[in-house]
Amino acid sequence: HSFCLVCQGPPVWHKNYPVAQGNRQSPIDIIPHQTSHDPGLGPITLNYDQCTSINITNNGHSVVVEFEDPDDRSVILGGPLDNPYRLKQFHFHWGGKGCHGSEHTVSGNSYASELHLVHWNAVKYKTFGEAATAPDGLAVLGIFLETGDDHRWLHMITDALYMVKFKGSVTDFKAFNPKCLLPSSLHYWTYLGSLTTPPLHESVIWIVLKEPIIVSEKQLGKFRMLLFTGEEEDERIRMENNFRPPQPLKGRKVRSSN
Numbered sequence: 558h559s560f561c562l563v564c565q566g567p568p569v570w571h572k573n574y575p576v577a578q579g580n581r582q583s584p585i586d587i588i589p590h591q592t593s594h595d596p597g598l599g600p601i602t603l604n605y606d607q608c609t610s611i612n613i614t615n616n617g618h619s620v621v622v623e624f625e626d627p628d629d630r631s632v633i634l635g636g637p638l639d640n641p642y643r644l645k646q647f648h649f650h651w652g653g654k655g656c657h658g659s660e661h662t663v664s665g666n667s668y669a670s671e672l673h674l675v676h677w678n679a680v681k682y683k684t685f686g687e688a689a690t691a692p693d694g695l696a697v698l699g700i701f702l703e704t705g706d707d708h709r710w711l712h713m714i715t716d717a718l719y720m721v722k723f724k725g726s727v728t729d730f731k732a733f734n735p736k737c738l739l740p741s742s743l744h745y746w747t748y749l750g751s752l753t754t755p756p757l758h759e760s761v762i763w764i765v766l767k768e769p770i771i772v773s774e775k776q777l778g779k780f781r782m783l784l785f786t787g788e789e790e791d792e793r794i795r796m797e798n799n800f801r802p803p804q805p806l807k808g809r810k811v812r813s814s815n
């Protein structure tokens with residue numbers, strides 16, 4: 558079964574996607590004391606105030622909230638970025654009950670889950686698809702999720718998950734501003750990497766926030782009621798452990814904002 562990360566997952570992706578064994582694959586294990594502090598790295602800015610989410614969908618790999626991106630209404634800028642990058646979608650990766658599910662790890666430790674806010678360089682490229690194949694085409698902001706108290710805004714997402722239980726389902730999800738999912742500090746690590754699922758394009762400038770957000774086990778559990786399988790399939794496989802393990806650093810530098 559294609560979704561099973563054991564039989565058809567990361568270990569065999571290189572057969573159809575040889576770039577899986579490339580020199581700038583993601584995620585990676587971030588070792589903080591081995592990162593280089595770069596005083597030239599400024600802060601990142603998220604201009605999400607004119608945010609226009611459209612829908613929420615189960616694409617068989619994750620749950621994705623998509624945005625209208627006809628102009629620079631919602632952009633990330635600064636930090637390692639030479640241009641503003643437009644918000645296209647955000648999605649999550651998570652584990653099974655009680656076990657961890659982040660993609661990036663920190664000194665070998667993984668978090669319960671990881672949120673990815675996916676942006677594309679609309680200054681240099683005409684479409685997301687074109688940007689997704691260019692070395693400076695995408696900027697993904699990674700935010701770790703740690704279990705603890707309820708997150709006061711995450712319920713807006715988890716309350717909608719029952720509507721997109723099956724692979725291929727989509728439902729309206731308007732006017733959600735992901736700024737409410739940010740931690741208090743925007744300090745980050747940054748490095749050059751890739752998409753963490755096929756086609757694994759080496760087109761991502763990764764910006765991983767150091768501070769996790771706190772969500773409850775109950776909220777996280779609602780992600781695990783999603784299914785990898787479609788409504789018409791008789792097998793019902795829970796969507797969990799949809800994360801790629803860390804990949805070789807291959808000599809890359811990880812920089813730290815401060």
Ligand SMILES: CC(C)NC[C@H](O)COc1ccc(S(N)(=O)=O)cc1
Nearest residue numbers: 673675686689697751752753754755
């Ligand atoms: C190549 C384009 C057109 N299609 C890409 C496809 O939608 C997958 O897009 C993505 C987008 C983001 C990521 S992650 N986990 O690295 O943030 C993975 C795959």
Ligand SMILES: [Zn+2]
Nearest residue numbers: 648650673753
């Ligand atoms: Zn992702």
